[in-house]
Amino acid sequence: MSLPAEFHDIAKRVSNWGRWGDDDEIGTLNLITDAVVREAAATVRSGLRIPLALPLQQDGVQSGLIPGRINPLHTMIQINQELFGPGTVATSDDTAVLSLQTATHWDALTHASHSGKIYNGRPAATITAHGGAQFSGIDKAPHIVSRGVLLDVARAHGVDRLPGGHAVTPEDLDAAEELAGVRVRSGDIVLVRTGQVQVYLSGDKHAYGYPSPGLSIRTPEWFRARDAAAVANDTLTFEIFPPEIEDLWLGVHALDLVEMGMLQGQNWNLEALSTACAQEKRYAFLLSAMPEPFVGATGTPVAPVAVL
Amino acid sequence: MSLPAEFHDIAKRVSNWGRWGDDDEIGTLNLITDAVVREAAATVRSGLRIPLALPLQQDGVQSGLIPGRINPLHTMIQINQELFGPGTVATSDDTAVLSLQTATHWDALTHASHSGKIYNGRPAATITAHGGAQFSGIDKAPHIVSRGVLLDVARAHGVDRLPGGHAVTPEDLDAAEELAGVRVRSGDIVLVRTGQVQVYLSGDKHAYGYPSPGLSIRTPEWFRARDAAAVANDTLTFEIFPPEIEDLWLGVHALDLVEMGMLQGQNWNLEALSTACAQEKRYAFLLSAMPEPFVGATGTPVAPVAVL
Amino acid sequence: MSLPAEFHDIAKRVSNWGRWGDDDEIGTLNLITDAVVREAAATVRSGLRIPLALPLQQDGVQSGLIPGRINPLHTMIQINQELFGPGTVATSDDTAVLSLQTATHWDALTHASHSGKIYNGRPAATITAHGGAQFSGIDKAPHIVSRGVLLDVARAHGVDRLPGGHAVTPEDLDAAEELAGVRVRSGDIVLVRTGQVQVYLSGDKHAYGYPSPGLSIRTPEWFRARDAAAVANDTLTFEIFPPEIEDLWLGVHALDLVEMGMLQGQNWNLEALSTACAQEKRYAFLLSAMPEPFVGATGTPVAPVAVL
Amino acid sequence: MSLPAEFHDIAKRVSNWGRWGDDDEIGTLNLITDAVVREAAATVRSGLRIPLALPLQQDGVQSGLIPGRINPLHTMIQINQELFGPGTVATSDDTAVLSLQTATHWDALTHASHSGKIYNGRPAATITAHGGAQFSGIDKAPHIVSRGVLLDVARAHGVDRLPGGHAVTPEDLDAAEELAGVRVRSGDIVLVRTGQVQVYLSGDKHAYGYPSPGLSIRTPEWFRARDAAAVANDTLTFEIFPPEIEDLWLGVHALDLVEMGMLQGQNWNLEALSTACAQEKRYAFLLSAMPEPFVGATGTPVAPVAVL
Numbered sequence A, B, C, D: 001m002s003l004p005a006e007f008h009d010i011a012k013r014v015s016n017w018g019r020w021g022d023d024d025e026i027g028t029l030n031l032i033t034d035a036v037v038r039e040a041a042a043t044v045r046s047g048l049r050i051p052l053a054l055p056l057q058q059d060g061v062q063s064g065l066i067p068g069r070i071n072p073l074h075t076m077i078q079i080n081q082e083l084f085g086p087g088t089v090a091t092s093d094d095t096a097v098l099s100l101q102t103a104t105h106w107d108a109l110t111h112a113s114h115s116g117k118i119y120n121g122r123p124a125a126t127i128t129a130h131g132g133a134q135f136s137g138i139d140k141a142p143h144i145v146s147r148g149v150l151l152d153v154a155r156a157h158g159v160d161r162l163p164g165g166h167a168v169t170p171e172d173l174d175a176a177e178e179l180a181g182v183r184v185r186s187g188d189i190v191l192v193r194t195g196q197v198q199v200y201l202s203g204d205k206h207a208y209g210y211p212s213p214g215l216s217i218r219t220p221e222w223f224r225a226r227d228a229a230a231v232a233n234d235t236l237t238f239e240i241f242p243p244e245i246e247d248l249w250l251g252v253h254a255l256d257l258v259e260m261g262m263l264q265g266q267n268w269n270l271e272a273l274s275t276a277c278a279q280e281k282r283y284a285f286l287l288s289a290m291p292e293p294f295v296g297a298t299g300t301p302v303a304p305v306a307v308l
Helices: A005-014 A027-031 A034-042 A170-180 A197-201 A205-209 A219-226 A251-260 A271-280 B005-014 B027-031 B034-042 B170-180 B197-201 B205-209 B219-226 B251-260 B271-280 C005-014 C027-031 C034-042 C170-180 C197-201 C205-209 C219-226 C251-260 C271-280 D005-014 D027-031 D034-042 D170-180 D197-201 D205-209 D219-226 D251-260 D271-280
Strands: A049-051 A073-081 A090-099 A105-107 A145-152 A189-193 A230-233 A263-266 A284-288 A299-301 A305-307 B049-051 B073-081 B090-099 B105-107 B145-152 B189-193 B230-233 B263-266 B284-288 B299-301 B305-307 C049-051 C073-081 C090-099 C105-107 C145-152 C189-193 C230-233 C263-266 C284-288 C299-301 C305-307 D049-051 D073-081 D090-099 D105-107 D145-152 D189-193 D230-233 D263-266 D284-288 D299-301 D305-307
Touching (some): A005 A219, A034 B034, A145 A271, A170 A219, A197 A271, A219 A251, B005 B251, B027 B263, B034 B145, B034 B284, B197 B205, C005 C219, C034 C284, C197 C271, C251 C263, D005 D251, D034 D284, D145 D271, D197 D271, D219 D251, D251 D263
Parallel strands (some): B230 B263, D230 D263
Antiparallel strands (some): A049 A305, B073 B090, B073 C073, B105 B263, B145 B284, C049 C305, D049 D305, D105 D299
């Protein structure tokens, strides 16, 4: 089996390989300039902070659909332990084990590969068990603060959430931009709301993961035209799942991560943000979404916050 | 053994128990109002982003000094795995295990207890292995964005780093405020630089941890007077270690976390920030330092970023 | 709520507290003398070895019924890594994370407590997050080799497996002894087969755990009379679940572990052993079931083997 | 770099590829027949059980010498938790994370590869992060009970322990056989004592690992001639370390595991066994050393027991 011609056609159009030099490891994050950040800070009006992360807990979004990916397990190694003797100040200490792509997370560019290559044309074999990703690990991307723009596709469609079979198209993004009254520009981090996370929040993990609305194979060109720095949404799979084109599984991952070098975020809870943006009639804000700098990792938990 | 009278005297003066109601679980984070955040965003001039987290890696700061606290271990469960068949798009997936207080982190208010109590007078026994901290777990504090102020005590002393035996006093903080040309005010997050993290960065983990400069038992009153929202520094132990008062181990932890209800941060890398603040002659900035929402946890890794 | 009078009556009759001294930490394992082991070795006739452990894997018996208890996760930290340079001998290395009571396991005596006490009258509070069980951890029991006796209750009933609601009674054990043609004696390890593990093996984890056949609250007295050294079976819960007496949850655990000081084993796969014993018409054999010596642990994975 | 001619010469002489068919995954474990096991059981005289595993604990043998290999971490998820309500029977539950080659362990045949091959000529690439070893994982070897023979090389040399630079040669093994008064035969598990584990037991982990006595590159031919089923010793590295032949790192691993298909054990504590064998003047015994059946794993903790 090989990837269909349609995939390769889009890949040629969106590729950023070499755009920031052969040594580049961070792709479209290069678009977040100091000027972009200054303008992002200038969007703050009310000072309202809206966290976008789901809780990290055993009862998390992972249901077994993705083999080996586990929900966070929290355990204790000290509980009110008086380490310096009876009657002294006591401490409590925790340990956690988790998949780095478990709940609200960023995929590093190295989370996907195709045809033996990762972003910027490097060999996929540079990812090993011993050290993880030699290039484009998440630790190479430690600065993710920019202007965030919410594209509330569900609201633009007049629904609470899009149905499982809905592929979010460029036309959907245009309509959401119109609702937002703001145009995505170079360096923006785009948050695409489908409402799907409500299914998890209501207790049904299996239906949350599958079938899922998500980004169409046609959207990478839209994001490439706008020069977005990163895209996140409120689903487990990011892209429409099962896919639009038979046998083209994870095609959006391959285009965004491998070809464009654009980070993807998944399982972001955009519900409270949707309400706040609608109330304030503003869909652009300061967004901080700093990766935890796990060395060589192909993903990371993130606790994003929108500041309105 | 019991805590000395001197400790109890200070405790009375700094206690915030009941200040935000008997139900409060977040303490001085209540001081970060929307107005504070608006003003924090307004401090941004250059748009320069400075990440403050140490890498999460096996070769981390933990040296065995703190029993059971481990450095992060990163392992792989998929490497370029073609889950949907040969020739399809491949993915890589990681797992990590780590102590939640391992590298750059926040202590939750529940990280310390004394005399059987945690912050706001609740029983320490509300922390259990089954679910962790029932009250004041780190997941209750999901909004940490505010104005940051760097108090560069090492620079104010004209040294690269303070010696191991140096207790950072209120007078040191005053001098650093003067150098900064800014006064700490209600809701600020204060970053106290000793330069000690250089010892770890140069490869000597043991000397990094012990002996260490750190905050004096006299500083909680200073932070209480200013109504700081949180304090972080660039040491393993946060407070001067070994302590100033014989047998009063972790006294600052008990005063900050239990009595004041003020979050502490440790192992923050303030070196690049120190250089940037000195160059820009500005020591106040927007600081985002979002906890990962581990449910019931008494600490969390954090990837803080200062935006100048 | 307190434990019913019926429980306390049985507890008095089966208690072994003090029987092997106040310092004892291993309970009925004291009954496995060198003479018992010699006789156990002498039972070997065919040399056939039958392993009794379930595979350790993500797709294990844990279904979420027991909060926080996870299936084993296996990850890689090296895969064919040429640590000493290209072309040298390569190695592969693994990491695992697992609940110690996850699959085929022994409960340590400290796995259960009641009324604030563990085995031999010690305070339950001697189990802490910092070091685990100070007394009667599984590392104190490193010698578990003895004569094994299979009591095949399902076969004695003429069925493949007992139904979910079946409490295995002393009369059932008598009948299985008769089928076996062997009487349980001091120091024996008794394996009680219900056939329930077939439910897991056929793919239904939920039905495996609940409802489950298991040992009746009346069996501890039977094992006490025989002076068995340990008992294991082929269920998740060991005892009949839900319990026979309303609100007496885990009563068998409390009697076996806390009162008698007798180790329990769970999730043992006794299917192949059942077939072999029936074929050879012998139900006694050499059994090796060595705990992994996790220091302070209240349970351990075990890979038991019967040698016929 | 490639492996020296000397290595390839020995490889030809010891190879067992194809000996038990092209489908074979367990190598020399095929030599443990029922007859061997019957005779092993017949060696039992005193009934004395001697456990051979080191404790599984944070303060274990790993010192950082082997990258990413961690000591066991034991944490709690329940401590005396009354899951069914106040006053009910309480339970304690543990979690562990560990490298599978951390303390007393078996290497699976797949722990080593060379020239792109594992045992029986299969491609090394059949080991992946997703599922581990497809062939010859440790779960394929669930029956390790046989006759054990202690070859007490240190005692044969009249010393407590061999010095760091001592390569255990075929002549050393011959001398130890003579001391033992027993000849190794087909299907035996051979335990080679150097005394090196005393260095760890006395508290010096670094000196334990390096430099270490261990098996000479000349020993695989000796074990092949005797048709041993497996070999274990009391060192971290198994083979002499650093190696006898410049740049031939892990040559013994490659010969034993890849070419012969013979399991290796490391970090076995043979001190008490040495004393007992000398006292009883018997060096052959029943040995049970069952792997924990981690699916796809290239190693496993083991809690071996010798029954004399």
